[in-house]
Amino acid sequence: MTAQTRSPQPLIVAAADPWVAQTRPVPQDFVLGAATAAYQIEGARHEDGRTDSIWDTFSHSPGAVVDGDTGDVACEHYHRYAADVALMKSLGMQSYRFSTSWDRVCPDGGPVNAKGLDFYEQLVDSLLESGIAPWLTLYHWDLPQALEDRGGWTSRETVDRFVDYSLAVHDRLGDRVRTWTTLNEPFCAAFLGYTAGMHAPGRTSPADGLAAAHHLMLAHxxxxxxxxxxxxxxxxGLTLNFTVADPLDPSDPRDVDAARRIDAQMNRIFLDPIFRGAYPADLLEDVRHLGLTDHVMDGDLEVISTPIDVLGVNYYNGEAIGHEPPPAALDDSLNGGRFTRSPFPAADDAYRHPRGLPVTAMDWEIQPEGLTRLLVRLHEEYAGPAGVTLHVTENGAAFDDAPDEDGFVDDRGRTAYVRAHLGAILDAVDAGVPVRGYFYWSLLDNFEWAWGYAKRFGIVRVDYDTQVRTPKGSALDYARIIATRQLPTPWDGPAGRGGGDDPAGDTEA
Incomplete structure (x- = not known):
């Protein structure tokens, strides 16, 4: 530990407590780690040659991010990476999933910046020296603003520039990093950024979102x-974010079709081209008026369906989808007075309905069994026939953490969440799904995109004023799971809802 990291006393739970009355073995070859992303933690906005990304521009735009927060400083990981790696080692992390910043490596999408690569080389070497396997993601949404000015992901030129950047990273790190994923959540990059206006670059065009989605997959x-x-x-491989879209009323064909549209426009729009070399026929019918096929050139789908080895699965919650809005409409927007719209290009008749499940501070329902169903489906319909292994590359929860006077957070809601979802993964493994690992999102509290610093997902608390890191109760529990290879049961513990000091406390809606 360093002066910037506090090591609290472990969270003690009595052996007789029914919360930990029994355990479930975690396979020895199942990798347990944590994940972050460059813009969310690095800071150092203009240091050592880094230039602005679309997220620098967006976060500095009035009303775009809660409280006007930006990633200019974030967690100062650029300067504190060594201490952060030491913290990971102390928690027993087996692997660390991180992203490289396009804007550090190839500022403005141009020539290679050696100083940017120096940072990632030092990070990777530090991880390897600590016995932590690096898992590198090449794109986690930080497109150089200079490329956005020339069309961004709606332009095929961006595909070529992404290849140049990716090969520059491999030139430096290819001898030390064995797992490479191209993209993180192209759904968010394309449709939250180019269609919904909720994320950078803030466009609100269904047609632009579809063009961006195709070019992202082509770049992959x-x-x-x-x-x-x-x-x-x-x-x-690459990482996709998924939902499990259940019709609100399975006997109502209108609800069934609404759920189908969400599944097509969030899940299958990426899965089918990658694994089957074609866009789903029903999707093409849904969006036929929006010009998607105008961007599909000869040979594109053959490139997109180039075989992969690993599929990263990001799962936070499923959804009940109906054809009418709920009586009390859910507010999914973060617009700060700006115009935003649905991220789905052609699903205006599809609405998310609450089901009375516990929720996190993001108002996301806690639905571990949906992860089991998702993994089984992905294996049976896509990954299994292709011989592709699955890793859960993001899963986590924001709660309204309440630190004590020492900065420690007894976050039993988050602890229960992690246990529940690890149990759901083991259920899928028991069903024959080859899931090889789990990465909690996120290692650190960080810049949570349009929510700024208002939402905390970390198992390590960051005091943004002092940059002191303090492992939360969930981090200590996760460390014990890693060390013992045993998952305490029952999965949902005493705190299926809430966080902070009150295991039964409500979360922010």
């Missing part, structure tokens, strides 16, 4: 081809 396929040609031994 191109990079997989290039990296495979360089080193056949690399583990290559």
């Amino acid at each position: 396929g191109r990079v997989v081809q290039e990296l495979r040609a360089r080193d056949a031994g690399l583990e290559l």
Whole structure:
């Protein structure tokens, strides 16, 4: 530990407590780690040659982010990475999933910046020296603003620039990093950024979102081809975020169709081109008026469907979808007075309905069994036939953490959440799904995109005024799971709802 990291006394739970009355073994070869993203933690906005990304521009736009927060400083990971790696080691993390910043490595989308690569080389070397396997993501939404000014992901030129950047990272780190994922959550990059206006770059065009989605997948396929040609031994893939869209009333064909549209426009729009080399027919019918096929050139789908080795699965919650809005409409927008719209290009008749489940501070329902169903489906319909392994690369919860006078957070709601979802993954493993690992989101409290610093997902608390890191109760519990390879049961513990010092406390809606 360093002076910037506090090490509290472990959260003590009596052995007789029914919360930990029994345990479930975690397979020895199942990897347990944590994840972050460059813009959310690094800070150092203009240091050592880094130039602005679309998130720098967006976060500095009035009304775009809660409280006007930006990632200019964030968690200062750029300067504190060594202490953060030491913290990970102390918690027993087996792998660390992080992203490289396009804007550090190739500022403005141009020539390689050696100083930017120096930082990632030092980070990777530090991880390896600590026995932590690096898992590198090439794109976690920080497109250089200079490329956005030339069309961004709606332009095919961006695909070429992404290949250049990716190969520059591989030139430096290819001998030390074995797992490479191209994209994180292209749904968010394309549709929250180009269609909903909720994320950078803040466009509100269904047609632009579809163009961006296609070019993101094309960029993925191109990079997989290039990296495979360089080193056949690399583990290559990408990470997608999923929902489990259940019809509110399975007997109502209108609700069934609404759920189908959400599944097509969030899940299958990426899965089918990658695994089957074609867009789903029903999706093409839904969006036929929005010009998607105008961007699909000869050979594109063959590139997109280049075989991968690993599929990262990001899951936070499922949804009950109906064809009419709920009586009390859910507010999914963060617009600060700005115009925003649904991220789905052609699902105006699809609405999310609450089901009375516990929720997190994001108002996301806690639904672990949905993760089991998702993993089984992905294996049976996509990954299994292709021989692709699955990792849960993001799963986590924001709660209204209440630190004590020492900065420690006894976050039993988050602890219960992690246990519940690990149990759901083991249920899928028991059903024959080859899930190889789990990465909690996130290692640190950080800049949570349009929510700024208002929502805390970390298992390590960050005091943004002092940058002191303090492992929460959930971090200590996770560390015990890693060390003992045992998952305490029952999965939902005493705190299916709430966080902070009150295990039964309500969360912010």
